[in-house]
Amino acid sequence: MPELGPGIKKKEREQLRGDKVRPEKQALIPEIPPHEEEGKREKTLAEILRHRGTGLIFFNSLAQKKKAVIALLEDLSPEEQEALLPLQSLTVDLEDDLLEKVLELQQENYRLQALALVDGLTGLYNNRFFTTQLEKEMSRTRRTGLPCSLLMMDLDNFKALNDTLGHLEGNRFLISVANVLRESLRSADTICRFGGDEFTVIMPATNLYESVRVADRLLKAVQALAEPLGLGISLSAGVCEYTAASPLSLHELVHATDSALYEAKRSGKNQVTVQGKVEPTFDESGMVSVEEKEALFALKDHLQKQGEEDEV
Amino acid sequence: MRSKAPVTMSLSSGKGGVGKTFIAINLAACLVQLGKKVLMIDCDLGLANVDIMLGLNPTHTLKDIAFEEMTAREVLLRTQGGFDLIAASSGVKEMGQLLLENIDRIKTAIQEIAGDYDYVILDTGAGISETVLQFNLFADRNIIVLNRELTSLTDAYATIKVIFQMFGKNRFDLIINSAPHAEEALRIFNHIDSICRRFLGFSLNYLGFISHDESVPRSIMKQTILSLAFPQSPPGVNCTALARKINESFLDRPESGQKIQADGPVI
Numbered sequence: 001m002p003e004l005g006p007g008i009k010k011k012e013r014e015q016l017r018g019d020k021v022r023p024e025k026q027a028l029i030p031e032i033p034p035h036e037e038e039g040k041r042e043k044t045l046a047e048i049l050r051h052r053g054t055g056l057i058f059f060n061s062l063a064q065k066k067k068a069v070i071a072l073l074e075d076l077s078p079e080e081q082e083a084l085l086p087l088q089s090l091t092v093d094l095e096d097d098l099l100e101k102v103l104e105l106q107q108e109n110y111r112l113q114a115l116a117l118v119d120g121l122t123g124l125y126n127n128r129f130f131t132t133q134l135e136k137e138m139s140r141t142r143r144t145g146l147p148c149s150l151l152m153m154d155l156d157n158f159k160a161l162n163d164t165l166g167h168l169e170g171n172r173f174l175i176s177v178a179n180v181l182r183e184s185l186r187s188a189d190t191i192c193r194f195g196g197d198e199f200t201v202i203m204p205a206t207n208l209y210e211s212v213r214v215a216d217r218l219l220k221a222v223q224a225l226a227e228p229l230g231l232g233i234s235l236s237a238g239v240c241e242y243t244a245a246s247p248l249s250l251h252e253l254v255h256a257t258d259s260a261l262y263e264a265k266r267s268g269k270n271q272v273t274v275q276g277k278v279e280p281t282f283d284e285s286g287m288v289s290v291e292e293k294e295a296l297f298a299l300k301d302h303l304q305k306q307g308e309e310d311e312v
Numbered sequence: 313m314r315s316k317a318p319v320t321m322s323l324s325s326g327k328g329g330v331g332k333t334f335i336a337i338n339l340a341a342c343l344v345q346l347g348k349k350v351l352m353i354d355c356d357l358g359l360a361n362v363d364i365m366l367g368l369n370p371t372h373t374l375k376d377i378a379f380e381e382m383t384a385r386e387v388l389l390r391t392q393g394g395f396d397l398i399a400a401s402s403g404v405k406e407m408g409q410l411l412l413e414n415i416d417r418i419k420t421a422i423q424e425i426a427g428d429y430d431y432v433i434l435d436t437g438a439g440i441s442e443t444v445l446q447f448n449l450f451a452d453r454n455i456i457v458l459n460r461e462l463t464s465l466t467d468a469y470a471t472i473k474v475i476f477q478m479f480g481k482n483r484f485d486l487i488i489n490s491a492p493h494a495e496e497a498l499r500i501f502n503h504i505d506s507i508c509r510r511f512l513g514f515s516l517n518y519l520g521f522i523s524h525d526e527s528v529p530r531s532i533m534k535q536t537i538l539s540l541a542f543p544q545s546p547p548g549v550n551c552t553a554l555a556r557k558i559n560e561s562f563l564d565r566p567e568s569g570q571k572i573q574a575d576g577p578v579i
Contacts, residue, residue: 209442216411287440287470292511296465299503 119193121171122178130192130200134250137190137204138242147243148204149211150253152261153218153235155197156269160231173229180221185214208241208274215239215272223270234270236261318351319562320422320432321485322451325458326467328438331489332457333361334532335522335551336435338539341393342555345539348430350395351388353422355447356437357410363399366391367535370399377421378414384421393537396429415446422450431562440467440474449479453562455519459489460500469504473512482514487554490524497521517561520554522547
């Protein structure tokens with residue numbers, strides 16, 4: 001059913017909704033005063049009633065939340081309708097009100113959704129969000145050709161803290177580590193608490209070389225944080241790069257990074273281990289322009305000729 | 313004991329397999345022959361091969377300086393060529409790239425013993441990695457080695473361009489390897505020089521060439537230094553000439569970008 005705007009003529013309106021409103025009752029509803037800015041003005045009760053026609057009118061004004069006014073026009077006597085008239089002055093914006101309610105619910109929904117994706121202790125993203133985000137970044141890499149990097153980290157000797165200072169202090173330390181990670185990384189990076197004392201970072205548009213440097217910086221920051229505790233707490237990290245040409249699946253990428261982390265742990269902790277080949281930062285092929293290449297290759301004919309002479 | 317700072321020179325090529333390490337070793341040996349004290353550092357951490365070429369089996373390497381904070385003296389090796397060597401570790405995957413602070417540690421370690429030498433030769437790795445660039449930044453003179461292959465020409469040019477654009481360095485010394493004769497080497501040099509002048513706005517310095525000769529692979533197989541084992545062979549003669557030229561021109565250490573020298577190439 002099409003929306004019935006005030007611009008539609010009365011008769012058309014009646015036709016459209018198969019109006020059952022009795023003529024005398026219709027008269028009750030005054031004509032809408034012409035307004036210069038249609039749509040922007042607040043609607044009067046009368047307007048709303050006109051909009052909805054007869055039947056159940058449900059509204060919840062901003063001023064009287066939870067107080068619903070139900071008007072069943074057809075069942076009202078002329079006197080009752082008379083009595084209702086003052087209500088017309090009460091302007092309510094039903095649609096805006098509904099919209100507000102919807103937005104409120106939506107916000108609440110987001111909050112709950114966020115709660116389901118955020119780690120309660122540290123405020124970092126959780127494992128569930130990690131998987132979704134990694135999936136996104138991997139497909140972004142395939143689309144844009146820019147590599148992304150995955151970093152998995154684990155605190156060394158964290159158990160010692162829990163054992164000596166208690167779990168409350170342990171939790172406090174985890175929060176500090178989370179803050180250090182947040183401060184040391186870019187806003188584009190996704191930082192997750194993978195569980196326990198394990199953290200992961202997804203770095204978009206970051207190659208292996210750059211991510212190793214980032215990991216190294218994080219190691220230093222955590223070391224500085226843990227130093228005063230004197231419990232030998234440090235950070236071990238495994239790094240893996242995902243490129244558009246990479247055959248790795250999400251699961252394999254996580255597994256490869258995890259193996260790198262395991263290797264870092266196994267070979268003495270407080271270090272970064274990479275999985276895969278660290279490529280040079282600069283791509284020579286991209287450095288030389290077409291014109292430069294053409295000029296360089298102008299030597300080709302001569303060299304080939306020379307090569308033939310050598311073989312003779 | 314010397315106290316004057318040595319001339320530090322880097323050897324780069326962009327492309328691998330151009331003969332950079334061969335030239336570095338022979339230059340070092342020839343400079344020793346000229347009565348100079350030389351330290352050579354194998355900076356090719358991805359694929360160290362100076363020690364292999366010299367038949368050495370080092371226990372400590374550049375890795376120990378970069379990561380274990382050992383001093384340069386603790387890892388120094390004396391070679392058959394009479395020069396000292398700091399070897400690199402091969403086959404350590406994560407060593408291909410060093411973090412800036414590891415490079416800084418290496419630089420500091422070199423500076424600590426640099427006073428003992430007239431020349432420090434840095435044999436950088438293949439490619440244009442940040443490690444290679446950092447060693448090029450560190451060196452007083454940047455030698456670029458190339459051969460007749462087009463890929464070598466392109467990579468040499470790319471190396472020059474990146475170093476120029478990143479650090480503003482515009483003084484490069486070129487050595488052409490495996491050239492059939494002097495004219496051909498000069499032709500290759502003139503070609504890349506003209507492209508540098510056209511696109512980058514500066515000219516290159518021609519150091520010399522090494523003749524294409526079968527004594528080169530033979531000496532490598534025997535793990536001997538060609539310029540010592542076959543000093544009269546064409547490459548042996550070329551190496552000596554190169555060392556002389558370096559010894560004459562590098563010690564002056566001119567202040568700014570070089571002009572093409574009188575005995576330089578005819579353009």
